[in-house]
Structure formats: structure tokens, C-alpha cells
Amino acid sequence: xxxxxxxxxxxxxxxxxxxxxxxxxxxxxxxxxxxxxxxxxxxxxxxxxxxxxxxxxxxxxxxxxxxxxxxxxxxxxxxxxxxxxxxxxxxxxxxxxxxxxxxxxxxxxxxxxxxxxxxxxxxxxxxxxxxxxxxxxxxxxxxxxxxxxxxxxxxxxxxxxxxxxxxxxxxxxxxxxxxxxxxxxxxxxxxxxxxxxxxxxxxxxxxxxxxxxxxxxxxxxxxxxxxxxxxxxxxxxxxxxxxxxxxxxxxxxxxxxxxxxxxxxxxxxxxxxxxxxxxxxxxxxxxxxxxxxxxxxxxxxxxxxxxxxxxxxxxxxxxxx
Numbered sequence: 310x311x312x313x314x315x316x317x318x319x320x321x322x323x324x325x326x327x328x329x330x331x332x333x334x335x336x337x338x339x340x341x342x343x344x345x346x347x348x349x350x351x352x353x354x355x356x357x358x359x360x361x362x363x364x365x366x367x368x369x370x371x372x373x374x375x376x377x378x379x380x381x382x383x384x385x386x387x388x389x390x391x392x393x394x395x396x397x398x399x400x401x402x403x404x405x406x407x408x409x410x411x412x413x414x415x416x417x418x419x420x421x422x423x424x425x426x427x428x429x430x431x432x433x434x435x436x437x438x439x440x441x442x443x444x445x446x447x448x449x450x451x452x453x454x455x456x457x458x459x460x461x462x463x464x465x466x467x468x469x470x471x472x473x474x475x476x477x478x479x480x481x482x483x484x485x486x487x488x489x490x491x492x493x494x495x496x497x498x499x500x501x502x503x504x505x506x507x508x509x510x511x512x513x514x515x516x517x518x519x520x521x522x523x524x525x526x527x528x529x530x531x532x533x534x535x536x537x538x539x540x541x542x543x544x545x546x547x548x549x550x551x552x553x554x555x556x557x558x559x560x561x562x563x564x565x566x567x568x569x570x571x572x573x574x575x576x577x578x579x580x581x582x583x584x585x586x587x588x589x590x591x592x593x594x595x596x597x598x599x600x601x602x603x604x605x606x607x608x609x610x611x612x613x614x615x616x617x618x619x620x621x622x623x624x625x626x627x628x629x630x
Contacts, residue, residue: 310400312345315356319391328486332463340387343367356395361405364388368409385409420577421584426567427456431497433563438504443516444546446501446509448559451543451551453501454480455560455575457494459582459600462556462575468542470506475499484601492599513537513544 320338323329329337347367348359367388371381385406392406422430434452437445455465464482472481478499479491514537541550557574564573579600586596597605 310356311354312341312348312356312359315395315400316341316345316391319394322394323390330463330485330487333485336383337387337390340384341391343384344388344391356400359392359401359405361408364392364406364409420564420573420580422564422567422577422581424585427581427585430563430567431456438501441508443509443512446505447513447543447551450498450501450505450509451556451559452563452578453498454494455556455578456582457498458482458492459579459586459596460492461579461601462553464601465575466543466551466553466556469540470542471540473502473542475503482601488601490598490601510542510544513546514548516546516548 316338319341320334323334323337324331344359344364344367347370348354348363351363351366353359353363364385368381368385371384376384389406389409392401392404395401396404431449431452434445434449438449451465454460455462458480460480460482461484464484467483468480474480478495479493481489481491483489537544537548538550543551545551545555560575560578561573564577583596583600586599587593594605
């Protein structure tokens, strides 16, 4: 079997049988397409030519090209998943990647915004929202919900109006692998969402020119013929579901003037929310459930104990404090 159709079949398997998200499937395919290109350069075009030596050479090439350890580790995982699937389906007599090893990805902490900075950011959004501008009211609701519920950006833009329970202050989220969970939010986020639903969303649903092709200026998907998307919670300028890129631009603009290093995307708010929960004494497993992590180890990567909380624990627990 040629490598390209085999990769396509693996992608369908990941989506249909494993329930992987579209982004995860694309990441696997990107890695395996790189493997196919490398294999072609070595004179290999079919799956039976994929050997342990070929895979090691492919990873070594990436290392020599200066790729990060996390990227090499991801490539190795993609290759192992691919060859294991080929072996299970009887395409290969044995799995060539069983003994494939890769460096463990380094653990880096995403950016964390302190409480004072977070309050200043929300105050700015609140001041803009008081003007009544529908976009400003929507942006306040977005940031309040991201921070309150520690959502992934893909989870946020995938929300429907019916997913929000304003009486119970919870939101039903569809995360990775189409797994659903119910996440709480607070009164400030509730107020921001109510204001958005009562005034801003109807205004956004009725405003904007009709479009048929391409993407909206704010990164939202192209508007379909008809009216606004009746289900989507957050609408873009084209009256359709707000796109991931629009939320990235919003958060990046808000964090641009703030001190601190690291990525300035929506994940910074997710990590900030989790960190503030732990600082307030939340149980690590409760935070794990809120974030939708399958492994507690993953939660420990994305949430760290602040120096302030460590000092408090030390003062209470150590006999020589």
C-alpha cells in the first residue's frame, strides 16, 4: 500500500473510531506527511518500506534541523500510532516502531496573569462595554467566561446558547475526543453573558452584510445564506459563529501592553484561571476535572504552585519555618 492512501485511512480511523478532534487529526497528518516526504527521498513509497531505521533517521533529521524536543516527541508518537494501526489491520506483518524512542518533551509553564493585572484587564473591558457597543459587550462576556471556566478556545467558540445554564451558573462543554463536561462559572461571568444575550447578540445577529464565500474579517467562518446562526453562543461580524482566530486576536491585543513573557493567546487565560484556583486552595483533582484533563499529570504541567502559596504551606507545615 502506498503511504499517502494509508495516511488518509489512518486519519479516517482517528476521526471516526478514536473520536479525535479535527485539530488533532490534522497534527497527525502533518507529521505523517513529513514522514512520507522523507521516505520518498530515501526511495521508499510504500508502507512495507517503513522500517525502524527509516523512522530513526527521520527523527534524527528533525533533531539536526533544530526542532524542539516536544516536536520530535510528537512525531514519534504519530509514527507509533500509524504503524500500530497498520499492524492491527494486517497491512504490516509486524510493528517497526515498537522500539522507537524519542526524547521526553520539556515541561514549560504557560504565561500566568496575576490577579491585579486580570482585574485591570476586566475593568477595561467593562468600561468599553458600558458604551453599549455590541462587540465590546461580547468581548467582555468572552473573557469573563474564559477566565471563569478555564475553557480551551475551541471549546469556547463551539458553545451553543443552549449549553449555558444561567440559573445554575454552569456551561456544558464539548472537549477533546467529543467528551462532554459541565463547568461552573461565577456571578460576574453570568452578568456579562446575560447582558450579551439580551442586547449584544440580537444586534450582532441583525447587523453586517450578507456574505457567501471566504472568512469573516474577525476570523469567523464565512456566513451561510439565510440569517444568523441560531445556535451559536458567540457571533462574529458575519452573523455566524465566532472563529478561533478572532478570539486569539482579542486576547493578544489585551495582553500586549501587560508585562510578562510567554504566549499571549487564550491559553494564558486558561492557565491563569487554573493557577488562581490552586492558589485559592482548590483540590488538584477538582481542577483536573474542570480543565477536562484525562491525566492528573497533564494538570500538573498546566498548573503550578505559586511562590506565595508555597510560602504559606511552608510556614504552616515546616517545624523550622
